[in-house]
Amino acid sequence: MSEPGADFLDAVHWDARGLVPVIAQEDATGQVLMLAWMNREALAATVTQGVAVYWSRSRGRLWRKGEVSGHVQTVRELRLDCDGDTVLLRVEQHGGIACHTGRARCFFQRLTDDGWVSDEPVLKTPQSIYTDHDHA
């Protein structure tokens, strides 16, 4: 994607922390992979670099998704909702693993009569994904 002017950043309704929630959806399958957060700098970097760059709330820094794991998300499309307060990314998920637990996506727990039950397989152990045990 080439780059729109910086005005697109002003159209986003950043919350009190300067963040916006971002949904990553796998382009090929339509699977919802994860939800993360971006600040202005992260969204600008995502558009410039063409890969998902989030704001890590736990680490307080930009988080280039896949920087350790290699599980980079190439961005195919960015969308904004009616209120301007949520972003939707259509991505190509490299390695087929979005979750730091080694599963295809973060939403691997389904509500059943017995509560939340994990019903999706671990494709790769976190130990083999992370040399430094950093988060995805």
Next chain:
Amino acid sequence: MSEPGADFLDAVHWDARGLVPVIAQEDATGQVLMLAWMNREALAATVTQGVAVYWSRSRGRLWRKGEVSGHVQTVRELRLDCDGDTVLLRVEQHGGIACHTGRARCFFQRLTDDGWVSDEPVLKTPQSIYTDHDHA
């Protein structure tokens, strides 16, 4: 769906406001329709009633999606992410309209070289959807 015990509410990592972001995805198509928020009461009501009940941050009350518009969301599946801080609903979207603008979904703006551009049609005008001009 029958009802799990109340413990499933404790597995959710509610934010400082007691809320969790909830992604609604259309079950039949995989389209991501919208993002909204729930508190404990809203999530409990969603499970009990089998339809999406959100917490309206703007109105400060429970918001039974479609209560005015009729655009109810029947819940087919509830999922929780790895960190327990995002919920994913698979829903049947009644009326085929999730957005209060009268579009199929809220993510109707796509980022282009000219900024965010609306590229999805208004299926029904808000005036004809809302008798009292309440939000969806």
